Amino acid sequence: MENDRSAAKWTKGTLALFPVQTLILAAPLTAAPEPAKPLTPSDIVAAAPASAWRTIPAEDLLVIDYDAGGRTVVQLAPTFAPVHVANIRALASGGYWQGSAVYRVQDNYVAQWGTNDDKKPLPPGIVAKPPAEYVRSARGFAIRPLGFADPYAVRTGHAGGWPVAQYRDGSVSLIHCYGTVGVGRDLAPDTGMGGELYAVIGHAPRQLDRNIAIVGRVVEGIEQMSALPRGTEALGFYKEGSVARKIASVRLASALPAADRPSFQYMAETSPTFAAYARARANRNDPFYRVAAGGVDICNAPVPVRRTPAQ
Amino acid sequence: MENDRSAAKWTKGTLALFPVQTLILAAPLTAAPEPAKPLTPSDIVAAAPASAWRTIPAEDLLVIDYDAGGRTVVQLAPTFAPVHVANIRALASGGYWQGSAVYRVQDNYVAQWGTNDDKKPLPPGIVAKPPAEYVRSARGFAIRPLGFADPYAVRTGHAGGWPVAQYRDGSVSLIHCYGTVGVGRDLAPDTGMGGELYAVIGHAPRQLDRNIAIVGRVVEGIEQMSALPRGTEALGFYKEGSVARKIASVRLASALPAADRPSFQYMAETSPTFAAYARARANRNDPFYRVAAGGVDICNAPVPVRRTPAQ
Numbered sequence: 001m002e003n004d005r006s007a008a009k010w011t012k013g014t015l016a017l018f019p020v021q022t023l024i025l026a027a028p029l030t031a032a033p034e035p036a037k038p039l040t041p042s043d044i045v046a047a048a049p050a051s052a053w054r055t056i057p058a059e060d061l062l063v064i065d066y067d068a069g070g071r072t073v074v075q076l077a078p079t080f081a082p083v084h085v086a087n088i089r090a091l092a093s094g095g096y097w098q099g100s101a102v103y104r105v106q107d108n109y110v111a112q113w114g115t116n117d118d119k120k121p122l123p124p125g126i127v128a129k130p131p132a133e134y135v136r137s138a139r140g141f142a143i144r145p146l147g148f149a150d151p152y153a154v155r156t157g158h159a160g161g162w163p164v165a166q167y168r169d170g171s172v173s174l175i176h177c178y179g180t181v182g183v184g185r186d187l188a189p190d191t192g193m194g195g196e197l198y199a200v201i202g203h204a205p206r207q208l209d210r211n212i213a214i215v216g217r218v219v220e221g222i223e224q225m226s227a228l229p230r231g232t233e234a235l236g237f238y239k240e241g242s243v244a245r246k247i248a249s250v251r252l253a254s255a256l257p258a259a260d261r262p263s264f265q266y267m268a269e270t271s272p273t274f275a276a277y278a279r280a281r282a283n284r285n286d287p288f289y290r291v292a293a294g295g296v297d298i299c300n301a302p303v304p305v306r307r308t309p310a311q
Numbered sequence: 312m313e314n315d316r317s318a319a320k321w322t323k324g325t326l327a328l329f330p331v332q333t334l335i336l337a338a339p340l341t342a343a344p345e346p347a348k349p350l351t352p353s354d355i356v357a358a359a360p361a362s363a364w365r366t367i368p369a370e371d372l373l374v375i376d377y378d379a380g381g382r383t384v385v386q387l388a389p390t391f392a393p394v395h396v397a398n399i400r401a402l403a404s405g406g407y408w409q410g411s412a413v414y415r416v417q418d419n420y421v422a423q424w425g426t427n428d429d430k431k432p433l434p435p436g437i438v439a440k441p442p443a444e445y446v447r448s449a450r451g452f453a454i455r456p457l458g459f460a461d462p463y464a465v466r467t468g469h470a471g472g473w474p475v476a477q478y479r480d481g482s483v484s485l486i487h488c489y490g491t492v493g494v495g496r497d498l499a500p501d502t503g504m505g506g507e508l509y510a511v512i513g514h515a516p517r518q519l520d521r522n523i524a525i526v527g528r529v530v531e532g533i534e535q536m537s538a539l540p541r542g543t544e545a546l547g548f549y550k551e552g553s554v555a556r557k558i559a560s561v562r563l564a565s566a567l568p569a570a571d572r573p574s575f576q577y578m579a580e581t582s583p584t585f586a587a588y589a590r591a592r593a594n595r596n597d598p599f600y601r602v603a604a605g606g607v608d609i610c611n612a613p614v615p616v617r618r619t620p621a622q
Contacts, residue, residue, distance in 0.1 A: 107534045108489050132601070149460035151606040178419050178514045187598045203489045203514050203610050207595050210602045223418045223541045230534045284518050287498045290443070291521045295462035297608070299514050 038285040044277045045267070045304045052271035054161065055308055056264045061253035062092060062216070063262065064113075064224075067246035072221035073253075073262055074181050074199075075305075077214065079160055080174050081133035084183055084213045087126050087194035089252060094123025096195065097250035101243035102225060106236025108202030111225035112184055113247060114195050122193075130191050134210050135171035143172070144269040146278065148295040152206045156298040158269035162217075163298050165209060174214040177204045177299035181216040201226040204299040219264050219305045263308035277304065349596040355588045356578070356615045363582035365472065366619055367575045372564035373403060373527070374573065375424075375535075378557035383532035384564075384573055385492050385510075386616075388525065390471055391485050392444035395494055395524045398437050398505035400563060405434025407506065408561035412554035413536060417547025419513030422536035423495055424558060425506050433504075441502050445521050446482035454483070455580040457589065459606040463517045467609040469580035473528075474609045476520060485525040488515045488610035492527040512537040515610040530575050530616045574619035588615065 039047075062074040078085040091097060097114060104112035122128075143164055145157040153165035156175065163175040176182070180200045185192030191213055199218050218225075228245060231238040238244055253261050267274050282296040350358075373385040389396040402408060408425060415423035433439075454475055456468040464476035467486065474486040487493070491511045496503030502524055510529050529536075539556060542549040549555055564572050578585050593607040 105538075107537055134601070148462035151459035151461060151608045152604050188601050204608075206608065206611065207592075207600075207604050209604070211600050226418055227416075227538055227540050229538050281518075289518075289522050290445070290499045293463050293518050293520070297462045297515075297517065300517065 039280060040286045041277050041280045044273060044280055048267060048273040052267050052273040053265040053306070054268050056266060058254035058261060058263070059089065059252055061262065061264065062088065062250060063253050063256060064250050065248045066224065067248045070221065070224045072224045073219050073264070074216045075219045075264065076216040077162060077174060080136065080162070081213045081215045083127050083130040084133055084194050084215050087130060088215060090123050090125045091194060092250050092252050093255065096120070096123055097247055100247045102228060102245040102247065103243045104235065104237045105225070105228045105231050105244050107230045109205065109236065110198040111201050111228060112196060112198040114197050116196055126193065128193055130193065130213070132189070132191050133213050135173045138166055138170050138172045141172060146296070146298055146301060148282065148297070150298065152209065158303060161266040161268065161303050163303065165298070173210045175204070175298055176200055176206055176208045176214065177302065178202070179218040179222050180214055181218060182208070183213040183215055185212060199225055220262070265306055265308050267304040269303070350591060351597045352588050352591045355584060355591055359578060359584040363578050363584040364576040365579050367577060369565035369572060369574070370400065370563055372573060372575065373399065373561060374564050374567060375561050376559045377535065378559045381532065381535045383535045384530050384575070385527045386530045386575065387527040388473060388485060391447065391473070392524045392526045394438050394441040395444055395505050395526050398441060399526060401434050401436045402505060403561050403563050404566065407431070407434055408558055411558045413539060413556040413558065414554045415546065415548045416536070416539045416542050416555050418541045420516065420547065421509040422512050422539060423507060423509040425508050427507055437504065439504055441504065441524070443500065443502050444524050446484045449477055449481050449483045452483060457607070457609055457612060459593065459608070461609065463520065469614060472577040472579065472614050474614065476609070484521045486515070486609055487511055487517055487519045487525065488613065489513070490529040490533050491525055492529060493519070494524040494526055496523060510536055531573070576617055576619050578615040580614070
């Protein structure tokens, strides 16, 4: 079993995947040069120039620290769900989630956390009933298409560092992939205030796209949620009185002391490196592979994210 | 945050999703009847008649019991990878995996288990170098198409209770979805003997389709693998000398005493119930949803599996 990060050794077996023309042109000139080792998506990301990366603003990072240690960092998506994200920032700043918990872990679906205590006082400025920020107009919105068929949307691609889908009516939504963070809600037209959040810990539940407010994605520490014991009650909820993991605090990175403030960068989809990365994701030709897929689904071409390198 | 199994209460909001014709026809006759509550995929599965189900033969069930308790059951796929599956049956019958372990858990990818000790004697009858059972001819092979676009294949659907993809060259493969079990291998042309197996515990890694021998799927107890702490070494491997979980035994269900022998059934894709289930998966219209997707990807329409009901 291999993986993107496997440093597979070069073998002659992969030669057949190169275009035949390359070999014909190269042969008559001199002794045939050693063909370049095919790059994995991870190789391409590792070699990306600084210009391919964008630093995520500290006020877009939600830092979840657990009682027992460990940290999960979520990048917020204010462009797509501004009212929900404003609520979440205010809840974090107001200390709303101190002493809250991860209380639902459903296998191949979601881990959910926060506070569902109706009596807990809200910090000032919370919009109790946010609008349904599920889709937005595609107008003025540059999408880099991924270029492959999708069962859910007319097309998929990336915009502003996020995976997006465009639909027949022209609207655009963020996409539920592994690690996507959304706002728990009750039956429509409720959209959720933001006090209960979930992260996807299984196969992309795309049926939720356009039906729920996506507010971000986990950029570090998803395993603090995905590796938790599954809840034993219906829908993966923990039994009354027990929780999967206690949360010590949820804060914006901008509110943390500089020494403890994490910083991350995402790869801009407008960069040539991203284009090469997406191509490699769809056409794996490193030595492990016999057949390149020739396509990739949007959740299998995740936007590369890294810790901001030290200056 | 909802789920298939949510018993959402009926609301008027879903009315708009019924075909208008139904309402027009019904209205003039008498007082309009209460519209039927939209069924979730789980509702449909729960109401399936006995004729929709096929019992999985006991020699197709691999039962993994852990030292610390807990059990994972894998359904084998002999039609697709007969030589690999014959190896696996012989390894199980020979007690090859007693005292083995889950030694790799990589987030959003795979959990891997078995024995990679080259010196461990093999039971008789093992084919040391199985053929590349990655694809097969579509001829004589009835596929029920799912009917939606796919980024990896010309079409996807179900055959004999398994998710399958058909490619431009006419070949057919099983598909890597959540819970799919495959045979770990080194670089091609190695196909793996079957002594090391993995289960998918994240978003479908479809790039592996046609590149690795798929031999089955987890039908119960995936959380015994998916909820394990992630390995801290490269590719999610555990540190030398430590393992994620010790395995007490791996046996075929047919070798277990009757009282301890699990039995499962899958839903035949040829049944009307399966067609209704797949339609509902692609067109969720229970009260939680504002917009039905109008499509579904093959790994988001998993074949329903259940414990065989008591007679």
